[in-house]
Amino acid sequence: MSKIRIYSLAKDLGVDNHKLLEILDSLGVSYKSVSSTLDEDTVETIKEILAGEAEAGTASAAAPDATDVQAPAQPAPATAAPAPSAASTPSAAPAQSAAPATATLTQNAAPAAPHPAPSAAPAVATQEVASLPTTVEIPHRAPVVTIMGHVDHGKTSLLDYIRKTKVAAKEAGGITQHVGAFEAKTSKGRIVFIDTPGHEAFTTIRARGANVADIAIIVVAADDSIMPQTREAVAHAQAAKVPLIVAVNKIDLPQADVERVKTDLTTLNLVPEEYGGDTVVVPVSAKTGEGVEDLLEYISLTAELEDLRADPKGEFSGVVIESRVDKQAGVLATVMVQQGTVHVGDFLVVGENYGKIKAMTDSNGERIKSAGPSTPVQVLGFSDAPSSGDTVKSAKNEHAAREVVAGRVDQRRDAEDARVRRKLSLDDIMGPLGEVREVNLVLRADTQGSVEAIQGILAKKQSDDVKLNVMLAGIGAPTEGDVLLASTAEATILCFSVTPSGSVKKVADQKAVELKSFRIIYELIDEVDRLIKGNLEPVFEERYLGRAEVRMVIRHPKNGNIAGSYITDGSFKRNAKAKVTRGRTVVYEGTVVGLKRFKDDVREVQQGYECGINLDWNDVQEGDIIEASEMVEVQQA
Structure with a gap:
């Protein structure tokens, strides 16, 4: 038997990936x-463990206990009943018997239908379902994915292929220009793709404190x-700090060299799994x-491991992906719902503005009345076009929305005033003491030789206390994208020649880079x-x-x-440390708070x-x- 990947084995055995990883951890398998792949012996061991657990579970179900005696007869075993029916045990049953049903409902709840469908169960059952733990109300949500990479490496082609094959034909037309995102339906569930931002727009959103994408796909052409734009x-x-997957595109071309791409990725500290690293590299062809x-x-596997969840019943929050002004409709904003559910008629607050939702459109171009987590919607109702990355919150009514806006205006003014008066403390400048400092740099030079020479020198400058992190090194003058990156990562841009x-x-001045x-x-x-x-203690x-x-x-009388x-020796200075010996x-250790010569x-004051x-x-x-x-600072080598 050849080696098999972990996720493939989990799929074959019908178990969750997390379950399989727990077994591997217990076995000490790295x-x-x-x-990652598993050898034949490990696979057989896993199968034996799962078989043993299945037998133990069957034996446990067959053995009656006090709970079974007290509980009324059921038409079918509890393990075979649908999740909602498992919660319909009469209230006379002991509390312990409800626990397994709760766990079953939590694990088996489908992301697309977080709330059980109504049934003919008695009123008592409805109360019990409502009293289940909050984990039932926070189901797994669809991952939000953004695709980035160098120009002409096939980002748009890849999105087009996914859109055509995973989205109904009537949904495909005009999606990009209207909503800026689309939902792909796969065997693993929904995946939401943002097809508006390139990497600079992606960072603009991040610079505003919003994290829209859960996973980033880096497209690299195999030929x-x-x-530069890949870097x-x-x-x-x-x-x-989002999970990253590399898609090596154009493998259908005769000059394609996937192994060369994998080798080159190591220069970006992205070591493919085949080389012993943890970067997932997937060869694809957007054409075929x-x-x-x-x-x-x-x-889907990455999303599963990230355990992405959201509460559709929680307080609404979202992020603006893009906005535009339509000559006929007015301001249209694409919002990604992150928590809660938004409805037509809700009042939304964005920055220092608010609006009431007059209409919403989904990624299919169809009118909808509500939208839950991981759903991109186009909203009509804002008076001013919000900026990409702006956080969207809901308000109960117009009065509440105005109060929120007024509060934000006051906060901004107070922050601006405080920024003028504020003096930076040591912690503000250097961060907490006792931890390794990281200096982020963006490097631009005239030639590749200069870039490599400078990187070599920087590598020798690192120490146990300070790490130099060159986030981006390239040839040519810095761009506005470099400034956005430096702003997000608090980096310094160094240019040579x-x-x-x-x-x-101008942008660097505006963003204090x-x-x-x-x-x-x-x-x-x-x-x-x-x-x-500046970053050393x-x-x-x-x-x-x-x-x-x-x-x-x-x-x-005043100074004591x-x-x-x-x-008798040396000199005395004001504010020096003082030690008095008798x-x-x-008898005393303190400070020289003042020195006088006669009345001055x-x-x-010097010796003598x-x-x-x-x-x-x-x-x-x-x-x-x-x-x-x-106290004198010692110069460090």
């Missing part, structure tokens, strides 16, 4: 993902392999359809050193300043007792001079010895 797409997907079913299978355009500089250009390599390296130093040491002898104590002293005992306040030393302590006595020191 795997990368559900697409071209990795290209950008990967960087944007990694910045968004070869491998497309495998791609959809992997999407290339000059950013005025429009790119550091964009720096260098003509000399050493200046760029100095900037990297500065970034590293500072190391301080106490450095001795001087010593003074207290010769008299001066009583001051002042030590009239003579500097005999051999240290001074910053420093008399002065008045004001401590934040009033028990100083004649004969005390005061030592001054300061």
Whole structure:
């Protein structure tokens, strides 16, 4: 028997992928993902375990217990009854007997129908179904997928093929220009594809704090392999921290070289599973359809492992994918429903605007009255076109919507005022102490040789405390997409021998992104050193300043007792640390809050001079010895 992939075995045995992974964990079998392969011995062991569990379950069902005696007779075994009927046990049955029914209903609930259909069950059964745990009300939702990659590598062709084969013919026409998303129906359930944004639009949405896509598909042409926009797409997907699947397209071409693509992916830190990594790589042809079913299978498997859930009865929230102004209809906004359910007539709040839904259209172009999680809808009712990535919330009525908008306006103004007054703390600048810092960089240079040379130097600059993460390295001047990526990932853009355009500089200023250009390599390296130093925990040491002898104590009505002293060694500085010794005992440690020469306040007094030393302590006595020191940052190599 040849090796078999985990997900294929799960499908053959009729068990859940999570169940199979749990068995593998218990056996101590290592795997990368559900697409990892298992040998014949492991497969046989798994089959024996499942067979043993099945026998134990049969024996348990056959043995009567106290619960079976007390419960009324049923026309069929509980395990064979539909989930809703399992909850229809009369209320006289013990509470324990309801637990298995709850579990069965939770696991077997279909995503497309989270609420059981009404039946002829008595009123008691209706109450019991309503009292089930909230897991029943939060079913698995369809994954939302975005496709990115280099121009002409077949992103649109792949979407077109999926749309034509997985969506009814009457639904295909005009979907892209109207809704910007479509739903594909597969053997594993629904998959929602966003076909509007490229990777820059994808990051624009992410920059606004929204995460629309659950999975990113990176399309790479088998005859071209990795290209500049491929690198950008990967960087944007990694910045968004979403699962990533690589689709190697155009395998039908005679010059296609899938192995070359897999090898080149390793340069982007994407190691294919066949090479011992965890990146799923699927060869496909958007022209012939070869491998497309495998791609959809992997999407479903990834979604299953991500355990994507949503509550259709919860508070509504969604994200704007795109918006446009139609000359006849007005403002049309495509919204992806993420939680809850939205209805025609609801009041929605977007940013500092609100509107009432006059009409909704689904991805088929048909009018609908409501939409649940993972459903893209086109909404008519906003007065102003919202921006991509704007979060959408619902309000009970127009008055509540206006209150929400007014509150957001006040919050924005307060935040703007606070931003002007606010001084950054050490944690704000460097993050919590004691953890490895990560410096994100976007690198642009004039030639590939320059890029590789700089990357080589940066690799040597990393340490145990600071990691340099080059999110994107490319040839040519930085683009607005680079700025969006840097804004999302809080990265610095470094340019060598290339000059950013005025429009790119303007966008960088607007988004507070550091964009720096260098003509000399050493200046760029100095900037990297500065970034590293700014992300290291500072190391301080106490450095001795001087010593003074207290010769008299001066009583001051406002400043307390002042030590009239003579500097016998070194010097004293205002705000220095102070230690007072009386005999051999240290009686005080604090701060020099003030220094005086005669009646004048001074910053420093040198050896051989008399002065008045004001401590934040009033028990100083004649004969005390005061030592001054300061904390100095140690320069790190």
